[in-house]
Amino acid sequence: MTWPTYRPPEWTDVLIVGAGSAGSVLAERLSADPGCQVTVVEAGPAPSDPRVAAQITDGLRLPIGAASSVVRHYPSTLTEQPRRHTEIVRGSVVGGSGAVNGGYFCRGLPTDFDGWAVAGWGWDDVLPHFRAIESDLDFDTALHGSDGPIKVRRVREFDGCTASFVDAARDSGFTWIDDLNGSDTGAALPAGVGAVPLNINGGTRVGPGGAYLQPAVHRPNLAVLTDTAVRRVMIADGRAAGVELDDGELVLADRIILCAGAIGSAHLLMLSGVGPPAELAALGIEVVAPLPVGMHTVDHPEWVLPVSWTPTHGLPPLEAVLTTADGIEVRPYTVGFSAMVHGPGHDPAELPHLGVALMRPHSRGRVRLVSADPAVAPVIEHRYDTVAEDVEALRRGAELARELVSRTAEVGEASWSTSQHLAGTAPMGTGPDAVVDPTCRVLGVEGLWVVDGSIMPAITSRGPHATIAMIGHRAAEFLAT
Numbered sequence: 001m002t003w004p005t006y007r008p009p010e011w012t013d014v015l016i017v018g019a020g021s022a023g024s025v026l027a028e029r030l031s032a033d034p035g036c037q038v039t040v041v042e043a044g045p046a047p048s049d050p051r052v053a054a055q056i057t058d059g060l061r062l063p064i065g066a067a068s069s070v071v072r073h074y075p076s077t078l079t080e081q082p083r084r085h086t087e088i089v090r091g092s093v094v095g096g097s098g099a100v101n102g103g104y105f106c107r108g109l110p111t112d113f114d115g116w117a118v119a120g121w122g123w124d125d126v127l128p129h130f131r132a133i134e135s136d137l138d139f140d141t142a143l144h145g146s147d148g149p150i151k152v153r154r155v156r157e158f159d160g161c162t163a164s165f166v167d168a169a170r171d172s173g174f175t176w177i178d179d180l181n182g183s184d185t186g187a188a189l190p191a192g193v194g195a196v197p198l199n200i201n202g203g204t205r206v207g208p209g210g211a212y213l214q215p216a217v218h219r220p221n222l223a224v225l226t227d228t229a230v231r232r233v234m235i236a237d238g239r240a241a242g243v244e245l246d247d248g249e250l251v252l253a254d255r256i257i258l259c260a261g262a263i264g265s266a267h268l269l270m271l272s273g274v275g276p277p278a279e280l281a282a283l284g285i286e287v288v289a290p291l292p293v294g295m296h297t298v299d300h301p302e303w304v305l306p307v308s309w310t311p312t313h314g315l316p317p318l319e320a321v322l323t324t325a326d327g328i329e330v331r332p333y334t335v336g337f338s339a340m341v342h343g344p345g346h347d348p349a350e351l352p353h354l355g356v357a358l359m360r361p362h363s364r365g366r367v368r369l370v371s372a373d374p375a376v377a378p379v380i381e382h383r384y385d386t387v388a389e390d391v392e393a394l395r396r397g398a399e400l401a402r403e404l405v406s407r408t409a410e411v412g413e414a415s416w417s418t419s420q421h422l423a424g425t426a427p428m429g430t431g432p433d434a435v436v437d438p439t440c441r442v443l444g445v446e447g448l449w450v451v452d453g454s455i456m457p458a459i460t461s462r463g464p465h466a467t468i469a470m471i472g473h474r475a476a477e478f479l480a481t
């Protein structure tokens with residue numbers, strides 16, 4: 001499709017920084033009011049370039065390798081003792097990380113949202129928004145949407161790696177779960193194995209960027225500036241007035257909403273004087289709001305075990321998962337990591353692998369500013385090994401995974417990894433850990449909101465992509481005039 005080009009406006013009603021999963025949904029919802037001028041600023045490219053479009057729509061590949069033009073790579077430290085380093089990836093393209101992931105579209109559980117204990121964000125509050133964003137092609141019940149823009153479906157006939165894993169789980173007594181998005185208040189899902197709800201249809205990945213923002217991009221009151229980075233938010237006298245773009249140009253706005261993801265939004269807040277006061281002051285940044293940005297970061301730690309399965313090419317990377325009562329999710333990836341990224345044949349010796357992820361971790365990491373220069377990335381520390389209970393849970397999960405498949409395949413040694421689900425860098429709430437209030441407004445700053453995975457007070461018990469899209473839809477009610 002053609003993608004309009006715009007010059008930055010001098011002023012706009014709403015300025016959204018980041019066209020990721022939450023920002024795309026939010027931009028579409030707010031621009032549905034023709035009297036509201038909405039401008040979206042996205043650091044990555046638009047899908048008008050066929051090479052970009054090909055990368056973000058191929059649901060059988062993860063376009064996250066070193067040569068990718070649609071992601072940004074960040075160094076991170078997984079553990080403290082010893083220090084284990086890795087690289088995490090974030091989508092830098094219209095659609096954000098939801099345009100480059102494996103299509104996993106499981107909702108958070110009702111207990112997750114009720115456990116947040118934030119007014120307006122309980123399960124009964126968020127369920128209508130989960131329903132609104134989706135068309136579930138497999139289930140037509142009161143829990144599911146039927147006319148939302150994001151199509152959700154599950155694989156029903158497995159082969160290869162996934163079939164071997166599902167058979168092993170069921171032979172070991174685990175229940176088959178028809179619908180991993182079927183949990184409701186008073187009807188919690190049991191432990192078991194089930195097909196992953198995927199926003200992949202016929203091999204095509206269509207996340208919030210393609211489902212929400214692209215169809216709206218020709219609205220006269222919606223401008224999307226791509227390949228444009230924001231350096232900082234301009235805050236004066238306790239109010240956010242605009243942003244400075246990477247070329248020095250200024251855009252003023254009545255409402256500024258950061259939707260740049262758990263890393264990007266936290267980075268911008270701190271560059272703009274919103275964050276831990278001692279750390280900002282040490283970098284010569286004037287503190288405008290002393291808040292614990294980046295201090296309660298959370299992610300799903302993951303151990304990876306190679307398995308001597310034959311890779312199953314031409315399928316989504318993850319088609320089924322096993323969930324346990326103690327918060328472990330075992331993931332039978334259909335191919336090895338190189339094949340996910342580069343396609344079959346890139347590394348013939350690479351094996352498929354099992355991922356063992358802890359979905360309700362107690363450990364908390366940090367995202368810290370180390371330079372006042374916006375071009376310098378923040379430091380990311382997951383600190384996964386700082387809670388012994390988490391490490392022990394991962395060990396039990398790895399033992400379970402090995403026990404399940406070792407009857408029919410050889411299983412290698414586990415190694416530390418991460419699910420790349422970073423969240424909670426600007427938590428929502430009213431207590432001392434909060435950065436934004438229950439309407440997503442930054443505490444102590446007028447005219448500034450954060451709407452993305454940053455605001456989760458605790459990470460969900462399922463991968464967060466569907467929840468982040470829901471957050472965009474829910475927050476539109478708070479930000480509409």
